[in-house]
Amino acid sequence: MKFKALATALCLVSMPMLVSAQTSLADQTRQEQRVQKAHDADREQDFRLTEQEIRAQYNALVKQRDQLQAETDELSATFSKNENDLARLEEQLRLETGSLGELFGVVRQAAKELDNELAYSVTGVDRKTFRPVVDSIVEAKALPSLKQLTALWQGMEDQISASREMRLVQVPFINGEGQTNNVDAYRLGSIGLVAEYGYINWDGKRAVAKPYLKQPENGPVLNTLTGLTETGMQAAVVDPSRGIMLEQLANSPELSDRLEHGGIVGKIILGLLAIGLGISLFRGIKLTLVRQQINKQLKSPTQPGDNPLGRVLSVYNKEQKRSVEALELRLLETIVDEQQGLEKGLSMLKLLAALAPMLGLLGTVTGMIETFQVITQFGNGDPTIMAGGISTALVTTVLGLVSAMPLLLAHNILSSQAENIRTILEKQGISLVAEQAEKAGTAA
Structure with a gap:
């Protein structure tokens, strides 16, 4: 009972305090609501102002778009009208000019030819009076004037006179x-x-x-x-x-250039040719002197000299006391010895004549190998890059043949001379043997 009375008393005491607290909280809440409502009103006002500005900008852009569209439509109409006017004027120009367009083309073509003549011909050295007029006609986009046509004609006449x-x-x-x-x-x-x-x-x-x-x-x-x-x-x-032929003249090779194209093989062939010609010249002079000595010896057979026939006569004078058979063998031995001296160097000459074309063939093969190597590296689109190998191949072949011909000819001539001398020696030897045989028969 006491506890209940005490709780009741406490409740009665705290009631005014609770009511006062609730009243203070309600006032505070209302105050905050008023503040929040004022803030919301300010934000709404800002939103309304922003919306008005955006709408004003939108209206301005729409107005500008409409204005541009109107200008575009107007320009399109003007462009279409200009196109139609231009087409009509071009057709009118075509009808009015008629064949003058073709004439203008002919005039420009003639002016271009004359301009090229003035630019590259030697007459351009001192005949340049009409060059500006010709250039103006070449660069013109309209029909030339009568003055220009007259100048063009005078320029052509001036070039004819200069030529x-x-x-x-x-x-x-x-x-x-x-x-x-x-x-x-x-x-x-x-x-x-x-x-x-x-x-x-x-x-x-x-x-x-x-x-x-x-x-x-x-x-x-x-x-x-x-x-x-x-x-x-x-x-x-x-x-x-x-000038075209004069420029090509510089490309025509001389003999030294052709020989240079032969390469090392060509030089070897020329060396062999020089050796062969030296041998031919020496042996030719030698055989000519021998032939002169023999002819001189034939005029005085009783006085043997230092020549092949004189040596044969000397053997006869020494061995004429022998029998006919022995004398014949001794004379034949002497003639064979002289023949070896007469034919000395001719075998080398024949060898060189046979070796020269073989070396030419070797140069041909090496030149073609070089050509095929160039084709492998660079293709065959440009003939000039293959010219070196082909030139070597052909030049060596020519050098081999050219070297063999004079060597063979020299060998034939020298062999004929040596054969003629040997024939003379054999005839003289036979006559000496016959003379000895007649003496032996008379003695018997």
């Missing part, structure tokens, strides 16, 4: 040291330029001249042309191809 002139001109010339100076040269129409040392090559792009690597035989020079013009003669060795 028949022999005229002394000043030409910028690049010498072998790379120095440029002006030199005197004769312009032979539109064919070429002749300076002090012969023809010179005119470079129209650089407007300078340079020497050709090789001059033609009996070609004109400045001094000879000066004499021709003074005497009124119009004769000179010319290149009608306007």
